[in-house]
Amino acid sequence: xxxVSTAPSPxxxxxQQMHLAREDAIIVAVNRLLADKGFDAMTVDEVAAEVGIAKxxxxxxxxxxxxxxxxxxxxxxxxxxxxxxxxxxxxxxLERLRATARWTMGLQLAGEMPSLPSENSSLRTALAxxxxxxxxxxxxxxxxxxxxxxxxxxxxxxxQLPPVAVLYxxxxxxxxxxxxxxxxxxxxxxxxxxxxxxRTCFNGLCRR
Amino acid sequence: xxxVSTAPSPxxxxxQQMHLAREDAIIVAVNRLLADKGFDAMTVDEVAAEVGIAKxxxxxxxxxxxxxxxxxxxxxxxxxxxxxxxxxxxxxxLERLRATARWTMGLQLAGEMPSLPSENSSLRTALAxxxxxxxxxxxxxxxxxxxxxxxxxxxxxxxQLPPVAVLYxxxxxxxxxxxxxxxxxxxxxxxxxxxxxxRTCFNGLCRR
DNA sequence: GTCTATAGACCGATAGAC
DNA sequence: GTCTATCGGTCTATAGAC
Numbered sequence: 001x002x003x004v005s006t007a008p009s010p011x012x013x014x015x016q017q018m019h020l021a022r023e024d025a026i027i028v029a030v031n032r033l034l035a036d037k038g039f040d041a042m043t044v045d046e047v048a049a050e051v052g053i054a055k056x057x058x059x060x061x062x063x064x065x066x067x068x069x070x071x072x073x074x075x076x077x078x079x080x081x082x083x084x085x086x087x088x089x090x091x092x093x094l095e096r097l098r099a100t101a102r103w104t105m106g107l108q109l110a111g112e113m114p115s116l117p118s119e120n121s122s123l124r125t126a127l128a129x130x131x132x133x134x135x136x137x138x139x140x141x142x143x144x145x146x147x148x149x150x151x152x153x154x155x156x157x158x159x160q161l162p163p164v165a166v167l168y169x170x171x172x173x174x175x176x177x178x179x180x181x182x183x184x185x186x187x188x189x190x191x192x193x194x195x196x197x198x199r200t201c202f203n204g205l206c207r208r
Numbered sequence: 209x210x211x212v213s214t215a216p217s218p219x220x221x222x223x224q225q226m227h228l229a230r231e232d233a234i235i236v237a238v239n240r241l242l243a244d245k246g247f248d249a250m251t252v253d254e255v256a257a258e259v260g261i262a263k264x265x266x267x268x269x270x271x272x273x274x275x276x277x278x279x280x281x282x283x284x285x286x287x288x289x290x291x292x293x294x295x296x297x298x299x300x301x302l303e304r305l306r307a308t309a310r311w312t313m314g315l316q317l318a319g320e321m322p323s324l325p326s327e328n329s330s331l332r333t334a335l336a337x338x339x340x341x342x343x344x345x346x347x348x349x350x351x352x353x354x355x356x357x358x359x360x361x362x363x364x365x366x367x368q369l370p371p372v373a374v375l376y377x378x379x380x381x382x383x384x385x386x387x388x389x390x391x392x393x394x395x396x397x398x399x400x401x402x403x404x405x406x407r408t409c410f411n412g413l414c415r416r
Numbered sequence: 417g418t419c420t421a422t423a424g425a426c427c428g429a430t431a432g433a434c
Numbered sequence: 435g436t437c438t439a440t441c442g443g444t445c446t447a448t449a450g451a452c
Contacts, residue, residue: 038326040248043431056435059434094414118246118323119388158407158415162396165404166413168389175385180327181376188370196373199366204412205374206302207366227421251441262423264444273442419452426445434437 023061025051030072034114039069039123066126070133073114077136080104084143093150094157097170098202100144104174105194109183116175141167173201231269233259238280242322247277247331274334278341281322285344288312292351301358302365305378306410308352312382313402317391324383349375381409 029050033042044065048055062068083103087096107113117123127133148166151157157166178200182193237258241250252273256263270276291311295304315321325331335341356374359365365374386408390401 036326037328038246038248040246041326041329044433045431054435055432056434059432063433065432115326116385118244118249119392120245121249155415157413158411161404161408161413164393164395165386165390165408168386169405169408169413172384172386172389176380177324177383178373178376178380181380182373184327185372187372196369197377200369200373200377200412201408202412202414203366204408204410204414205365205369205377206410206412207363208416252443253441263442264424265422267443268421417452420450422449423447424445425447427443428441429443430439430441432437432439434435 022051022053022057026053026058026061026068027072027075030068031076031112031114034069034072035108035111038115039117039121042069044068064126066122067130069114069123070126070130073127074130074133074136076107076112076114077133077140079107081136081139084140092156093147093154094202096147097144097151097157098198101170101173101201102194102198104170105176105179105197106190108174108176108179109190109193113174144170169201173197227269230259230261230265234261234266234269234276235280235283238276239284239320239322242277242280243316243319246323247325247329250277252276272334274330275338277322277331278334278338281335282338282341282344284315284320284322285341285348287315289344289347292348300364301355301362302410304355305352305359305365306406309378309381309409310402310406312378313384313387313405314398316382316384316387317398317401321382352378377409381405 026047029047030042033046033050036042044058045055047068048058051058058068062071084100087099089096091099104113117127144167145163148157148163152159152161152163176197178197179193182188182196183190188196234255238250238255241254241258244250252263252266255276256266259266266276270279292308295307297304299307312321325335352375353371356365356371360367360369360371384405386405387401390396390404391398396404
């Protein structure tokens with residue numbers, strides 16, 4: 001991925017570029033399927049069909065289904081890191097957190113946010129072994145953790161909640177099924193849905 | 209289930225009682241596994257092993273894995289209906305909603321709340337075809353819907369949110385992964401976890 | 417003795433892996 | 435394109451209740 005974003009890499013052969021491009025297409029397809037049906041229900045045949053390549057070719061890129069999914073989720077985590085560094089640092093910390101939550105919700109409604117694996121899935125171990133994913137996760141957690149503590153210090157965020165509880169809540173809202181429920185009802189636009197869920201997340205269900 | 213609780217049913221043979229008791233054990237085991245790993249990852253061999261019976265015996269009780277899971281989830285829905293009718297009606301509607309959320313969270317921490325199936329799972333169709341489940345779901349939704357509108361009318365609940373959004377949020381919190389995250393951190397007791405998540409749910413992350 | 421439910425072997429399809 | 439493991443589902447002989 002760094003190969004496509006950093007400019008001074010002219011030494012890539014055509015083959016290598018094709019390889020990377022294909023890998024990119026695979027990852028995009030995997031994230032869509034992961035968001036749609038989850039890891040267990042996703043088959044590698046589906047992935048191959050979606051990308052339009054032979055199943056065997058997948059195994060030239062990834063040693064296993066777990067690794068495939070872990071790489072795809074590491075990519076999402078990388079996008080999150082990129083988003084965070086782009087957030088306007090002059091904004092108050094609460095607004096930075098809100099912007100982040102809004103972004104993750106948009107990602108989910110766009111079908112690009114993988115649903116998180118159940119507690120004991122084989123995916124979990126693959127994720128834990130994926131350094132890209134774990135590094136991204138740590139960077140995201142550290143950044144959000146700082147913002148959370150700053151927002152608690154300036155009085156905008158509930159200071160009685162442990163920061164880790166806030167952090168986990170933000171992670172969970174990125175995969176909140178409420179978005180899908182409301183979308184399935186067909187009564188609201190994506191923006192309306194996001195604003196409603198953001199409101200319940202930050203302001204709560206009770207009247208203020 | 210009604211057979212063991214209602215007194216005037218002496219016509220049940222021991223065989224039938226055994227049958228019902230075993231069915232009960234099966235359902236309990238299924239709900240545990242469903243909560244633990246989800247429908248796709250759960251195998252019927254595991255269920256049989258957990259209950260301590262042969263797999264074929266399962267199929268004397270339930271025609272398919274989907275039906276098995278649907279029956280188990282219908283049981284949970286039935287428990288929810290029972291809980292709702294037992295909620296103190298003299299409490300204000302907001303407190304009734306809070307008590308309900310607290311109860312569902314306790315259920316999840318106890319490992320008795322099945323994780324909800326992904327959007328297109330085969331379980332979904334089985335659930336839609338299960339009248340017990342659908343009846344319970346409708347009863348629960350109607351009851352909660354009334355409480356929600358009452359709580360909005362008396363000013364305790366945010367009246368700007370569509371009632372259906374509140375309803376979906378309460379359903380989603382019953383399966384909120386934040387509970388599992390916090391439990392996994394090992395730093396908080398179950399009661400502390402529930403109170404924290406309840407607080408974020410009803411009061412929001414922002415300071416009041 | 418009959419009849420039902422059980423247990424464990426068994427089958428076919430499918431999905432991961434190569 | 436093939437191999438193999440696994441999983442949902444079935445078959446049959448047997449044990450036990452009546």
